[in-house]
Amino acid sequence: MIQNEREQFHLVVVGHVDHGKSTVIGRLLADTGSLPDGKLDQVRQECARTAKPFEYAFLLDALKAEQAQGITIDTARSFFKSATRDYIIIDAPGHIEFLKNMITGAARAEAAVLIIDAKEGVRENSRRHGTMLSLLGIRQVVVVVNKMDLVDYRQEVFEAIRDEYQAFLARLGIQPLAFLPLAAFHGENLTAPSARMSWFSGPPLLAQIDQFQKEALLEHKPFRLPVQDVYKFTEEGDDRRITAGRIESGQITPGAQVVFYPSQKSAVVKSFEEFNRETPSQWGPGKSAGFTLEPELYVRPGELMTLANERPPAVANRFRANIFWMGKGPLLTGKKYKLKMHTAEAPVWIEEILSVLDASDLSSGTKKQVDQHEVAECILETAKNVAFDLSTDLAPTGRFVLVDEWEIAGGGIILQSLGEEHRLLERHLADRERNWDRSPLTPGLRSGRYGQRSAFVLLSGSDAGELFHLGRALEEKLFLGGRYVYYLGLSSALSGLQADLAGQDDRWEFLRRLGEAAHLFTDAGTILITAVPDLDAEETTFFIRLANPTDLFIVELEAGLGIEPQVNNITRRLQESNILVDWVL
Amino acid sequence: MDHLDKLEAQSVFIFREAFRKFKNLAMLWSIGKDSTVLLWLARKAFFGHVPLPLVHIDTSYKIPAMIAYRDQLAREWKLNMVWGQNTKALQEGQTFPLGKVDRLTCCGSLKSEALKHTLAGDWPRWRLNHTTGQYEQDPDKEPYTGVIVGVRADEEGSRSKERYFSPRDKHNDWNVDDQPPELWNQFKTDFAPGTHIRIHPLLDWTELNIWEYIDRENIPVTDLYFNRGEGKRYRSLGCYPCTQPVASEARNVKEILAELRTGKFAHIAERAGRAQDKDGGGLESLRRDGYM
Numbered sequence: 001m002i003q004n005e006r007e008q009f010h011l012v013v014v015g016h017v018d019h020g021k022s023t024v025i026g027r028l029l030a031d032t033g034s035l036p037d038g039k040l041d042q043v044r045q046e047c048a049r050t051a052k053p054f055e056y057a058f059l060l061d062a063l064k065a066e067q068a069q070g071i072t073i074d075t076a077r078s079f080f081k082s083a084t085r086d087y088i089i090i091d092a093p094g095h096i097e098f099l100k101n102m103i104t105g106a107a108r109a110e111a112a113v114l115i116i117d118a119k120e121g122v123r124e125n126s127r128r129h130g131t132m133l134s135l136l137g138i139r140q141v142v143v144v145v146n147k148m149d150l151v152d153y154r155q156e157v158f159e160a161i162r163d164e165y166q167a168f169l170a171r172l173g174i175q176p177l178a179f180l181p182l183a184a185f186h187g188e189n190l191t192a193p194s195a196r197m198s199w200f201s202g203p204p205l206l207a208q209i210d211q212f213q214k215e216a217l218l219e220h221k222p223f224r225l226p227v228q229d230v231y232k233f234t235e236e237g238d239d240r241r242i243t244a245g246r247i248e249s250g251q252i253t254p255g256a257q258v259v260f261y262p263s264q265k266s267a268v269v270k271s272f273e274e275f276n277r278e279t280p281s282q283w284g285p286g287k288s289a290g291f292t293l294e295p296e297l298y299v300r301p302g303e304l305m306t307l308a309n310e311r312p313p314a315v316a317n318r319f320r321a322n323i324f325w326m327g328k329g330p331l332l333t334g335k336k337y338k339l340k341m342h343t344a345e346a347p348v349w350i351e352e353i354l355s356v357l358d359a360s361d362l363s364s365g366t367k368k369q370v371d372q373h374e375v376a377e378c379i380l381e382t383a384k385n386v387a388f389d390l391s392t393d394l395a396p397t398g399r400f401v402l403v404d405e406w407e408i409a410g411g412g413i414i415l416q417s418l419g420e421e422h423r424l425l426e427r428h429l430a431d432r433e434r435n436w437d438r439s440p441l442t443p444g445l446r447s448g449r450y451g452q453r454s455a456f457v458l459l460s461g462s463d464a465g466e467l468f469h470l471g472r473a474l475e476e477k478l479f480l481g482g483r484y485v486y487y488l489g490l491s492s493a494l495s496g497l498q499a500d501l502a503g504q505d506d507r508w509e510f511l512r513r514l515g516e517a518a519h520l521f522t523d524a525g526t527i528l529i530t531a532v533p534d535l536d537a538e539e540t541t542f543f544i545r546l547a548n549p550t551d552l553f554i555v556e557l558e559a560g561l562g563i564e565p566q567v568n569n570i571t572r573r574l575q576e577s578n579i580l581v582d583w584v585l
Numbered sequence: 586m587d588h589l590d591k592l593e594a595q596s597v598f599i600f601r602e603a604f605r606k607f608k609n610l611a612m613l614w615s616i617g618k619d620s621t622v623l624l625w626l627a628r629k630a631f632f633g634h635v636p637l638p639l640v641h642i643d644t645s646y647k648i649p650a651m652i653a654y655r656d657q658l659a660r661e662w663k664l665n666m667v668w669g670q671n672t673k674a675l676q677e678g679q680t681f682p683l684g685k686v687d688r689l690t691c692c693g694s695l696k697s698e699a700l701k702h703t704l705a706g707d708w709p710r711w712r713l714n715h716t717t718g719q720y721e722q723d724p725d726k727e728p729y730t731g732v733i734v735g736v737r738a739d740e741e742g743s744r745s746k747e748r749y750f751s752p753r754d755k756h757n758d759w760n761v762d763d764q765p766p767e768l769w770n771q772f773k774t775d776f777a778p779g780t781h782i783r784i785h786p787l788l789d790w791t792e793l794n795i796w797e798y799i800d801r802e803n804i805p806v807t808d809l810y811f812n813r814g815e816g817k818r819y820r821s822l823g824c825y826p827c828t829q830p831v832a833s834e835a836r837n838v839k840e841i842l843a844e845l846r847t848g849k850f851a852h853i854a855e856r857a858g859r860a861q862d863k864d865g866g867g868l869e870s871l872r873r874d875g876y877m
Contacts, residue, residue, distance in 0.1 A: 008588060079739070100765070100766035101764070101766070103766050103768055104748070104764075104766045104767045104768060107767070107768035107769055108768075136768070228598070228601045228602065228605060229601055229604065229605045231631065231632065233631060233632065233633075233634040233636060235634060235663070236663075238632075238633070238634070240632070242632055244601060244630075245601075246594065246597075246598045273632055274629075274632070275628050275629050275631075275632050275633045276628070276629070276633075276802060284586075286586055286590075286591060286594050287586065287590075287594055288593075288594040288595075288597035288598050288601070288629075288630070290632055301605055326766055338775070340771050396769070399769055400771075401768065401769070401771040403775055405775075405777075406773075406775045406776055406777050407765060407773070407775070408765055408766050408767075408768075408771060408773060411766075411768055411769070411771075
């Protein structure tokens, strides 16, 4: 009889290739009665028929491709039950080629069993997997010395491996819950103490893993909800504007005062929103939540929702981190990657590689690049600010992945915030300035001829249609007044300058190109008008730097004022700033 | 949160990630219990709304009650319902029930091929017009780049290898040996032109969880899952020539739950009544070629 609410526990089994992971898992499934009837016999018969020695791995190899290759390719999930709970067991491949599969499996686990072959001893991937567990934040580890039958169940072999590996793990800050000897194939010390190893006094493997604790709860940490989206579904007269995301830590109640980072916008939680459920008075970690806010805010996905009376997150665009690299090509300084941190995304560059760690022996050195399967300490710089925590304070909001082209190629944990400083932008501007091909026709000569000084007029607001009309009307007025003016429409920009951009993800790149285009137009003496919907303070600063040193006018759309009065207001501003020479109002 | 709450929260999170990352997102609805729970989870994720099209591949051999149930829910919940079909194969009679091809070829043609071309938009798609209540040919021919599918890891071997976000190349092929890493709820949401992503919000659910959730949320499911007096019911739904009911007295959700909890089916595969799984390379071969 299956009880309704048995605890589920995610366990990963890791170790060097052929050290016996599949045997441990297969035997656990068999000895806890978790296999379908007749399955074991069926596999045994199949082995007999094909004259292969029986292996438990065959049991787990659900895929033909795997059996053909003879290695576990992916993190196959199997289920088994102990007396106290249900285990979802993740068999992570030991082969180095499949490190990203091992990481995928291990990242989901609450605890790990790390297996070392008694005869082969500690090998490269024994160490590498230990390092990965540490980086992935898995603190509960049991180390199993397997295949004790091959060393005649000798205590000194077990103890030598234990001492060597314990010293290694200590350098990573991992203190295993236990080391235990095992002969999985024969079931020795698996579910019951082994008579052949009476020198070992600890519990057998099954009892040992039953002692793993459920992950320390995050509900007493500061409240963090990375905003996934803001919805307004208007069908059936629905007028709710709902801010949605998953609670990573802390707790929240209706009426709470909340602050979003990096924007620092604040509001009060007006209501909890949920379909087909009575909403409770409090939500905690893990909940995929939805709120209405008072006042209704415009916040972007990737902002961190926090409580006003708790410790705020760090807001920065530079930070120091440990990165493990899975990409086929190396991780390079100066190359643009995409950072994905909780729900935030930003272009990111490796500013500096501080040290590269050889995960297999923990020796470190300095290198110009980070190769596949290496771990490195780096300084990263993002194009715009992101809100985060240090991984030691709050793991879920203190880690990130790096996307190279289309693939997740690296993962990292944040060690230190380095504040806000746009070193790459400043370096670019200095280079641009130094390399600019200056014309003998000075800006003064041009402005004398054109009757104007060049300027960049940036229209912003939430109504794209209104922005278009305003931009066109302003262009027409200045043109009819005899000035050199150009309106770069949003759709022109999107289908020309931006045709290669994948979509909304690349807003920053869109803004960057617009900034560079503005720099060219204004260098040519023109008044350039363009529109960017929903410009925020950070983007404004970015434009000011990029368009520098030309005159920049940022104009917020005034809803309800009408196009003509707004055109007149802007023209007056241009005239008052001596952009338009001899202009009669 | 109890176990169902956690499963629900993870599925909702995946739905919302998919929705914000894919402009042309669709959801496959096979009318079965899993994809109906999936549809319910979409309403959870989007606060009662289903802001994406539901795609059904009609092999013409579906049990008629399934189609009736599909259209009833589509009208009631105002769903953006779309279906596609391999009309050519059906017209030429290239099907297993007509004896011209074997089971796997039939599945490959009526399901995988039809799915591939319906998703790509190069075969006609039929969309429900809620004003007339009729299906009309859909003028939208844009390919869907993100496709939400209700597969579960516990169903069968090959599905235990899936990712939450699983890339398919332009031939719909799934490269099992080289899958993207998934860690800390960061998924593969960037994709090269010509490829698309299958999204699996139900990966961690079991058959029992599905029925527990149907019970808790009172989700309407087709009565083909219940014993209607003949002492048998369907445990997994498909085309009638290739799908067999199981012996069961369970007449409603509560009785199905009781039945599952006795362990009656513990050692019998859920898809045991689906004949195509047993032929040739079985489900894994089908899945590599784009079967859902």
